[in-house]
Amino acid sequence: MDKIYIEGLEVQSLIGVYDWERDAKQRLLVDIVLFSDLNKPALSDNVIDTLNYAEVANAVSDVAENSTFALIEALALAMIEHIFEQFPVQKITLKLSKPDILPTAKNVAVEFTRERKE
Template identity: 35%
Template sequence: MDTVFLQGLEVEAIIGVYGWERQLPRPLIFDLALGVNTREAASSDHVRDAVDYAAVAERVSAITRELQPALLETLVETIARRLFDEFPIQQLQISVNKPGAVAKVKAVGVRIERRREDYAACGR
């Protein structure tokens, strides 16, 4: 399995369980590793045969801005489901960091790993 990755995707979003967190957007930082087969794109040299990582970044950003959940767990699970629906990926690792969420802590966040069949088995 090959990997297409995006590191350090920053998105301003409303997220949090406390009222003060929901007043203003705050930065979230995403890292994604998409398990794909890159052989066809490598041999054709056509973007149509590749996973469009700019489109992936835009979808993650749009979902994050639109959803406005209380929990990071809800956010990353929703993103995972939608990326599997919209892109030809077989595996996904996604992490999100919420800077400043906990005082004196460098990073707080959630990381998940999913495979396409995880969603087929549970039926959504």
């Protein structure tokens, strides 16, 4: 299966379990691997034949911007479900990072891999 990568996508979301986290949107980073057959666009060299990764990035950003989840696990799964609803991909790996949450850690993240249910 072929892959399209979107790495380091910065999004904003109101997320967290503590009161102080609910005051303002926080910076999150998203890494996405989209599994899809890329043979047709590779042969045609036509953008209409491939996944529009700008649209995928915008869709993920919109989910983050409009959500109010407590956990990054819940937001990550919502992003995956939205991608499956909007785009013809067979499988997704999505890593959602909350880099500014722990002062003694560079990053905290969750990663999910899900396949389309037929």
